[in-house]
Amino acid sequence: MKRFINDLKKYKNYIAYATWAELKTEVINSYLGWAWMILEPLAFMLIYVFIAGVIFKSTVQYFPVFVFIGLSIWNFFNKMVVASVKIVANNRDTVTKVYLPKFVLLLVKMGVNIFKMIVSFALVFLFMIFYKVPITWNVLWFIPILIVTIVFTFGVCTIMMHFGVFAEDLSNLVNIALRMVFYLTGIFFDISTKVHNVLYRTILLDLNPLANFIFNMRNVLIYSSSPVGMWTLIWFFVGILLSMIGINTIYKYENTYVKVMR
Amino acid sequence: MKKKEIAITVNDLHVYYRDMKRFSLKKGGLKEKGSGKLFKAIKGVTFEVPKGQILGICGKNGSGKSTLLRAISGIFSPDHGSINLHGNSISLLSIGVGFQKQLTGYENIYLSGMLLGYTREEIDKKVNEIIEFSELGDFVYKPVRSYSSGMYSKLAFSITAILETDIILIDEVLSVGDIHFKEKSYNKMKELISDESRTVVIVSHSTKTIVELCDKVIWLHDGLIKAEGDPATIMQEYEEFMRAEA
Numbered sequence: 001m002k003r004f005i006n007d008l009k010k011y012k013n014y015i016a017y018a019t020w021a022e023l024k025t026e027v028i029n030s031y032l033g034w035a036w037m038i039l040e041p042l043a044f045m046l047i048y049v050f051i052a053g054v055i056f057k058s059t060v061q062y063f064p065v066f067v068f069i070g071l072s073i074w075n076f077f078n079k080m081v082v083a084s085v086k087i088v089a090n091n092r093d094t095v096t097k098v099y100l101p102k103f104v105l106l107l108v109k110m111g112v113n114i115f116k117m118i119v120s121f122a123l124v125f126l127f128m129i130f131y132k133v134p135i136t137w138n139v140l141w142f143i144p145i146l147i148v149t150i151v152f153t154f155g156v157c158t159i160m161m162h163f164g165v166f167a168e169d170l171s172n173l174v175n176i177a178l179r180m181v182f183y184l185t186g187i188f189f190d191i192s193t194k195v196h197n198v199l200y201r202t203i204l205l206d207l208n209p210l211a212n213f214i215f216n217m218r219n220v221l222i223y224s225s226s227p228v229g230m231w232t233l234i235w236f237f238v239g240i241l242l243s244m245i246g247i248n249t250i251y252k253y254e255n256t257y258v259k260v261m262r
Numbered sequence: 263m264k265k266k267e268i269a270i271t272v273n274d275l276h277v278y279y280r281d282m283k284r285f286s287l288k289k290g291g292l293k294e295k296g297s298g299k300l301f302k303a304i305k306g307v308t309f310e311v312p313k314g315q316i317l318g319i320c321g322k323n324g325s326g327k328s329t330l331l332r333a334i335s336g337i338f339s340p341d342h343g344s345i346n347l348h349g350n351s352i353s354l355l356s357i358g359v360g361f362q363k364q365l366t367g368y369e370n371i372y373l374s375g376m377l378l379g380y381t382r383e384e385i386d387k388k389v390n391e392i393i394e395f396s397e398l399g400d401f402v403y404k405p406v407r408s409y410s411s412g413m414y415s416k417l418a419f420s421i422t423a424i425l426e427t428d429i430i431l432i433d434e435v436l437s438v439g440d441i442h443f444k445e446k447s448y449n450k451m452k453e454l455i456s457d458e459s460r461t462v463v464i465v466s467h468s469t470k471t472i473v474e475l476c477d478k479v480i481w482l483h484d485g486l487i488k489a490e491g492d493p494a495t496i497m498q499e500y501e502e503f504m505r506a507e508a
Contacts (some may be wrong), residue, residue: 011376014379017373017376017382025365095337098377099335255338
């Protein structure tokens with residue numbers, strides 16, 4: 001753990017700079033440049049809103065905001081997990097030539113995707129104003145919920161990153177699992193009103209961390225209520241635990257990663 | 263400073279590649295250890311490099327030279343034995359560490375520099391020197407993807423040569439660029455080397471490089487030290503050996 005903090009200090013410059021570099025790389029050759037950072041999520045959201053709102057005629061109040069929140073969190077988690085499985089292989093030019101703690105690669109990716117998520121939430125706030133969603137102090141819960149999401153995602157990703165080096169099939173499995181969780185997470189529908197069986201509702205809302213985070217985020221942003229925090233807190237500690245296990249495992253095995261990849 | 267300080271101690275080093283491929287589900291799930299042939303790249307190498315020495319490593323292809331360098335630089339973990347760097351900072355001089363091809367050379371200088379553990383301020387101080395040395399001129403503000411391979415290597419070399427670390431490991435990059443740049447980098451190497459506190463390990467096939475630059479040479483053969491000692495003598499033996507084999 002101490003080593004983790006030392007390495008974090010040592011590489012924080014690199015992490016920040018590499019994050020910026022990667023973001024820049026994504027937009028450097030396009031005509032619209034940085035505008036894509038906003039246009040892309042906006043376009044996807046509008047598509048989903050159209051499909052769910054016009055075609056399936058959802059009755060949820062403030063529907064675009066509702067979907068927006070779900071997708072912001074989901075996209076973050078989804079992109080991170082997919083990227084982390086192949087992250088060592090995708091950085092082979094770097095890892096075969098210089099030693100760096102491998103979780104640094106993950107943190108750079110986190111930086112990139114946290115930036116995107118923040119942009120996405122900035123759009124959420126714009127939409128909230130546009131749709132005249134009543135805003136209360138409960139909105140401040142936004143920050144702790146975001147932190148929990150980030151910590152939990154990091155924990156999952158450290159583990160994925162480690163096994164991703166060794167298991168060729170993992171990315172296929174992960175894609176299937178993610179697709180399944182995507183539909184179970186209630187991004188286009190409200191689990192708490194659609195699912196009436198209490199047992200199922202508990203399973204879907206509390207035992208699926210993503211659904212839990214999204215549910216609470218909607219509570220505090222749209223419905224002016226405070227979060228229903230117990231499970232969120234539990235998932236926060238699970239996230240911390242996973243991160244610690246993940247980081248320890250990575251430290252233990254990271255110098256064999258390069259050998260496996262040859 | 264103490265006299266005859268030791269910069270690198272390598273003790274009975276073994277590095278193996280386990281041929282575990284990257285197992286798939288078909289081959290039995292998430293078992294990590296187990297089957298897989300062991301390929302022994304380094305089988306027990308012991309040596310010490312005193313501070314300020316320039317050590318050459320020669321040997322035919324596949325004899326474990328690059329593996330040894332990577333083990334010293336910390337990219338590979340030893341499977342047996344130990345490597346002690348006595349707290350010195352180290353960099354493996356190799357082509358294009360962590361370059362982002364879409365970004366400009368200038369931005370890549372910062373990226374590589376930070377990857378090697380330098381702060382922004384430290385790089386700020388050196389960046390002009392790096393650009394000047396790399397001879398890229400205005401190209402340094404163009405994306406790296408537009409560089410010729412020579413320019414690419416020049417930039418990579420300049421970054422590591424000018425951002426100085428206590429120990430520099432060089433893996434056959436002295437043959438970078440055109441004749442002019444080659445000579446320049448050669449001289450830069452000499453200059454770096456003449457700095458008494460700097461320790462250098464060079465892997466090379468070139469007898470000229472090793473004899474001219476190195477104080478001592480180690481001849482690796484099949485993962486073991488076949489001979490070590492005075493560069494001129496060893497390199498002569500090595501050349502004869504290689505010719506006989508061909």
